[in-house]
Amino acid sequence: MRVMAQVGMVMNLDKCIGCHTCSVTCKQAWTNRAGTEYVWFNNVETRPGLGYPKTYEDQTKWRGGWERTPGGRLRLKSGGRLKRLLSISASPVQPELNDYYEPWTYDYETLVKAPLGDDFPVARPKSLITGEDMAITWSANWDDSLGGIHETGESDPIIAKLRSEANDKIKFEYEKSFMFFLPRICEHCLNPSCMASCPSGAIYKRAEDGIVLVDQDRCRGWRQCITGCPYKKIYFNHRSGKAEKCTFCYPRIEVGLPTVCSETCVGRLRYIGIILYDADAVTAAAANQGRQGSLRRAAGRAAGSP
């Protein structure tokens, strides 16, 4: 038995109003830098919807997270150590810019500096990647509040799964509309598959509070962690060539302040606290093959209850 502490956050999804204040304050605090324009440590998704990046939950495509071997052990879905060692120089399975979105800005200065012409000046979109004019076709939150879902929602992997379970009762029709908002940060997993994926050992889980961090000095930009994370909550900074992720605002946590996302959550749906758990029981709980009841018992044991 090895008792560990984990800071955790519970989000009461029933209360989420989908306002994205959390996303903005997080971005302002952590990722308003070159190379992280597309990076949202905290984002909010409308469900049904594709999520961010698109369809990240489809692990047959993205190979994220763990799978159970026939022998009852855990193995990264992206492959065993040997396979991953042999393919380390190949580009990992990971979302591309189109699966996120091409970040852009506008030529705002035109509004101030346009010489006298024959029509209103206008600020056109410019790619933050190429600097060229661009047409906007996707964003960090494109399908907000069910925008375009009747076209794209068929690709939502959760919808596809629910459909098959619910006999096609889910319809993208006016009076059958439904939605909810899903705010997401890094899960700071007990057994992080990103950490297990990292060839450089740059990702570590802090012993004192369980926060999962990327050591920016050790990261070599292999990007295996991006594949490894089933939530696609590790992002590649294309300027620095390093992986970055939600830090659970550890500098704030260390001085007794809540994370930015929870402090600014106007829906008041985020609860932060510390969970004590038995680290030795985590692997067994994660590898549990049984159905819900036994899983709950296994998880309960890990969390220290009988």
Next chain:
Amino acid sequence: MYVKDGIITWESQQTDYPSTGPDRPEYEPRGCPRGAAFSWYTYSPTRVRYPYGRGVLLEMYREAKARLGDPVAAFHEISTDPVKRRRYQTARGKGGLVRMSWQEAVEIAAASYVNTIKTYGPDRCVSFSPIPAMSMVSHAIGTRFNHLIGGAMTSFYDWYADLPVASPQVFGDQTDVPESGDWWDATYLMMWGSNVPVTRTPDAHWMAEVRYRGTKVVTVAPDYADNVKFADEWLPAQAGTDGALAMAMGHVILKENFVDREVPFFRNYVRQFTDLGMLVRLVEHPDGHGLTASKFLTAAELAHHSDPQAPAGPTDESFKTVLWDKATGAPVVPNGSMGFRYAADGAGKWNLDLAGIDPALSFLETPGSEAVEIALPCFEDPRGEGSIIRRGVPVRRIGEHLVTTVFDLMLAQYGVGREGLPGQWPSGYDDAETPYTPAWQEAITSVPAEACLRIAREFAQNSEDSEGRTMIIIGAGVCHWFHADVTYRAIMALLMLTGCIGRNGGGWAHYVGQEKCRPMTGWFNLANALDWSRPPRTMIGTGYWYMHTDQWRTDGYSADRIKSPLSTGSLDGLHTADAMALSHRLGWMPFYPQFDRNPLDLADEAKAAVATGEFATPQAYIAEQLKSGKLKSALEDIDAPENWPRTMIVWRSNLFGSSAKGNEYFLKHLLGTHHNLMPNDYAADQRPTTVAFRDEAPEGKLDLLLSADFRMTSTTLLSDIVFPAATWYEKHDISSTDMHPFVHAFTPAIDPPWETKTDFDVFTLLSRAIGKLAETHLGTRSDLVAVPMQHDTPGQITQPGGKVYDWRDTDLPCVPGQNAPALMIVERDYTAIADKLATLGPLADRLGFTVKNITYDMTHPVERLGKLHGVMSHGAGAGRPAIDTDQRFAEAILTCSGTTNGELAIAGFKDLERKTGRKLADLAEGSEEKIITFAQTQASPQPVITSPEWSGSETGGRRYAAFTINTERLKPWHTLTGRMHFFLDHDWMIDAGESLPIFRPPLHMASAFGEPELGPNGEKEIVLRYLTVHNKWSIHSEYQDNLFMLSLGRGGPQAWLSVADAKSIGVKDNEWIELSNANGVFVARAVVTHKLPDGICFVQHAQERTIDVPKSEATGRRGGIHNSVTRILVKPTHLIGAYAHQSYAFNYLGPTGVQRDIVSTVRRRSQEVTY
């Protein structure tokens, strides 16, 4: 704010709101994604860093000034030379702004002001800045400047259509609503056309949380809006049909709680707090339609006074309404009506104490009543045509008058039959043919009859069980329709019938616009410069823009079109422009410019006429000039150059990129630049009779457009001079809201960067520059100011019976202050504007500050401010307290208001105690010595003191709910009867068929404006209702250009379409489309979604033309803003004034700038876009 080395790095919300107490959720954290992204603006490339001027204007001005040597002469020349004038006007909006010095920018602005005042008159200057509550000092300083020079300040709350006209109509109050913390007290909560997660983001949690107490949440919305996610039940009423649903719910509530069964709580409530027991006269319709409801019976008729033919003499008796007392079996005049409010002998009687009267709600309760059939209007036809319904009411005869009660009329109106009454009644709830049953509404709203019935029953049951804790959060989804006032009345009726108004956890909760300046007295009096001169020129914004942007010229929608089939003729033949002219002529509503002459010259003329002994007063002289036709209203020839607005300033606002309904009309007629108006001769044969129609419409009325902003907007692009403004993070100010009971401060995180200045400093500089030029050009002048009769003043009892006392072409005399605008001469020393701006003037202590007919003695506040800030040593403000910085100004607002100065609150309540004879001062006792200082508001938000400035109480830490002082202390509402009104009896209300709550469908734009019929037309285009809902990623136009918000949305102009509508025109998600009609064109990318029903499109409010807007196919020019496809639709009944609670006050009552009824043709365009 996180600041490093003087640079703002990022921000997040401060969490210092006071606690709400131990048994409920807190306000923290407040904020929203838009505000969280604000600091992007500080250093963004769209920041206005320096003063800018229109290059071609500067060149011409510099040349003329070098030649003429005088700024005013130079500006006069370039603004009157037709070639030069056109040259800079046609350059508006098209780039070509060049950096200039502050000195020169202010000099040109001042030259234009002085030129306008001297050449055309001060009332040709106009100012616009909205929503004072969010930054009172910034708003007040410019408003104060405007009023010191004698300019017109246009309103915004009504112009934005955020003012629910039903509120003054029903409550006699602008708007008073609960704080959001009171949602937690509701035990049944409806959200009706109000999408609070998007529009009240920081407050939405109360709605989410109250469900955990077991409160049922019901939402009424045409789309699966964000708030529907939270609802236990969704009533998807088709857009604009809410009135039908409300009428049917009212039908059920009246039948089951007032006829089939009696609920003592409801009965006692409505008898005391509403007009349901008041008696109304029935008269024979002149065209033989039989008996119709006419006017309230008043004490004047009881005493057998003859109905006054002209408004003269004491009229108090005509403003005392009558009940039937069952105890005595006779009519009785209860306390509390407006006739007691101003009368010398009314002291102590203006209250709602029934004092032993047992009012009959219905004459069926009284022995010896008769039954008669009356005719009622109905508007169930989707084209808006009226029809007549005949239903019976019990009546009695009192003298020569046949009377019934408002309650009896209500049952007839709602179709709730009773034994023994004649007429056509529904056979049951399932009668789909007869208004207003649940089955009847289903065909109109698509809400199942069963759901309507069930929700109505739950609503009433909850109200009965909880004694009025049923709340309706209501908003723009209802308020922005043309007939929103009657729709609101039908919805409010549900609350009034079930005892929910004036209850914590109950009542109406209208949140559209952040209009509540809690420190009202200080803000109102300082902003209007009432410490220096009275009265100010305040103007109805909608009326101003409707006339001055020439939208009236193509308006086929005359007052005739709103007429009831039972009209008696008061609206006949009135073009809306005629209605405007009449409303101004009779002192109902203001209009500026007021007359066709410079009011400075007019004042001289009037004074000369008095000096020669020809006339006793200046007013008499003007009245004679008006009656004889020698002097005309500016309205009567609105397009004459002498009546144009000339100098305009816009600050804290983006009028031309946001609220300007009929935006392209503004561009063409007001500004004289290119536009996207389509040819439209639809109304060529429908011209006003009292307003001259010039064959050539003016283009380019404004000499100079000034704006102050921190970012480049459609407005700054169109401005001739742009002042670089400080942002919210760079100045001192105070803020309050209706959403919570606190006053809080803005404190600068950094100094204004580059050459930016605070609004306070901009207007200080401008005043000084004007003063300098005035030394040679203006000096001290007298100004003749015309203002309408105002609410909460004795002016509101000058036109008894709500009749049209027109003096034009009739035998009636023109009597200023009675049936014509009140006239006053104001002395203006134009060299001393800056001195006055910066000091608290002598009228503060000489006359006091008045709000809502309570005058507050300002002796102590003036003393305090003098000691605190010092007094000025010289100039026009010598000896007066200094308010010459934004901090001191904020202090003055707080010191001069009851909510923030306990001594004033107590004094105000004492005054009210004398008038009402009721105990009130205890509500503020204990706070006598409390003054909320600016420093305190900087430390943390401060809860306000309960004050007679508002109708609710915070005493003892209670959550604020409106009208609790009325229901608990029996203080009357500020209405004719002193009660909440179901019935309105002005001539125009009767002739519009809107005496009682009623359903009116959305406007039929095809017959009104020649627009195509709704729906597909076989072509690859479709006609949809064009709904300008709020944008999740902006607050009005602010943030719509913010990169964070653009990255979270779709990065440019958008319009939401239903799946079927998009398919019918071959549009896929994110494809470019164009939305157009006669008013202009909006180019957007489509967002196709199944959450919308067919037949409507959502074009989010305040998308302007600065971000990713290509050229349109329709005109070849840049696509417009969202309001390029709308136009101003004036409802003539909003122009009623000078009659009891239907009287004007700024932002309180006036025509609203509605736009939801607009339809637009939507088509797919080439996907190759050019810029």
